Amino acid sequence: MHETGTSSDELTDTGLFCTLNKTQSITIPIIIRDTLSITAGDEVIIGLTSNSKELFIQSLICQTLENIMIIYNKGSIRIPEELMRTLYLKKGEVFHIYIY
Numbered sequence: 608m609h610e611t612g613t614s615s616d617e618l619t620d621t622g623l624f625c626t627l628n629k630t631q632s633i634t635i636p637i638i639i640r641d642t643l644s645i646t647a648g649d650e651v652i653i654g655l656t657s658n659s660k661e662l663f664i665q666s667l668i669c670q671t672l673e674n675i676m677i678i679y680n681k682g683s684i685r686i687p688e689e690l691m692r693t694l695y696l697k698k699g700e701v702f703h704i705y706i707y
Contacts, residue, residue, distance in 0.1 A: 618705040627700040631691060634683045635664070639704060655690065662690060662702070696700045 625633040635645065643666070645651070650667040653674045663686065667675060674687045686696065 617707060621704045621706060622702045625684065625702050626705060627696055627698055627702070629698050630685065631688070632679070632683045632685045633702060634681060635678070636704070637682060639706065640678075640682050643706070645678055645682070647678050647680045647682070650675055651678060651684065652676075653687065653690065655685065655693065659693065662686070662694070 618671055621636075621639065623636050623639065625635065627633055636670050640646065645666070651666045652663075652667055652671055654663055655661070656663055674690070676684050676687070690696070
C-alpha cells in the first residue's frame with residue numbers, strides 16, 4: 608500500500624506495516640494519516656498500480672472510475688472485493704507502507 612503526498616515519483620519506505628483483518632479492512636497508521644492529513648470521513652481512491660501487483664491509496668482530488676472508499680474511525684479502510692480477488696488477499700496479509 609502506498610499513499611501519495613507530494614509531487615515526487617520516488618517511493619519512500621516508511622518502515623511501517625498494516626495487516627488485513629477479517630472485515631477486509633486495514634488501518635493506516637496514525638503517523639501516516641497525520642503526515643498526509645487524512646482523517647475519518649475523507650474519501651480516497653483505492654486501486655492497483657499499473658503492473659497490477661500492488662495496492663495504492665490516494666486522496667480523492669477529482670471524479671474517477673476507480674474505487675472510492677471512505678476512511679473510517681481510527682483510520683481503517685475496506686479493501687474492495689475485486690481487489691482482494693485480483694491480488695489473492697486473505698485475512699492476515701501484511702502490507703508494507705510506502706509514500707510518495
